[in-house]
Amino acid sequence: MANTFQxxxxxxxxxxxVFQNILHFMKKDPIGNFRLMFGTDSQVFTHYTKFITGIVIQQERKGVWACIRKVIIPRKMTNLHERISFETTLTEEVVSLFTNEHKEQLINVVLPNIYKGASFSIEGHIDIGSGKRNKTRVFVEEMVSRLESIGLEPKIKPDSFVASSYANRFTK
Known part of the structure; x- marks a missing residue:
């Protein structure tokens, strides 16, 4: 898998x-509410399927820094479960680049400022919804538990904007 981001x-x-950019973004103003968010979306084309994984660090009401990783699979992935599962796998893969040492460095930026209201959370955004008319609702439990098992706070539609909005823009 390609491990370059843009x-x-x-x-x-x-x-x-990527990690240094995130660290720098947080250190600029360490008294903040930070959300480190990951999410993947895909688009099926005639001869391939394009997957985009987004990494977004957001400081609430203060801005964001973001990047994407693109993966092309050289076939049409038409099976919805396979595609959603692979999106989740790619999210897990990017999250796994953040070792415990990386996470500690990020937490240590915020830690001295906890009593001043600073916070830090890590979320996994899945491009699925639980609505009655949503074809992906049958996969919600499986994908949510996969992200929980690697320590992420899972978000589904309408709260999964890194997958459903940010990454989605780059799949077209």
Missing amino acids: NLSQKNMPFDQ
Whole structure:
């Protein structure tokens, strides 16, 4: 799998550069409510399926820094369960790049400011919904428990904007 990331201003970033950007973003104003969010979306084309995984660090009411990773599978992935499962796998894969040491560094930015109201959470956004008319609702429990098992706070539609909005923009 490709392990380079990009955003509108930087291309071919290795993971270490992504991590340094996130750390720098948090250190600029460490008294904040930070959400580190991951999510993947996909689009099926004639001869391939494109998967985009987004990483977003948000400081509530203060802005975001974000990037994506693109993975192309050279076939049409038409089975919905396979595609949703692979989206979740790609999210898990990017999350796994954040070792305990990485997470500790991020937490240590916020820790001295907890009593001043600072906070830090890690979320996994899944492009599925539990609505009655949503074809993906049958996969909600499975995908949510997969993300919980790796320590993420799972979010589904309408709260999974990293997958359903940010990553989605780049699948087209």
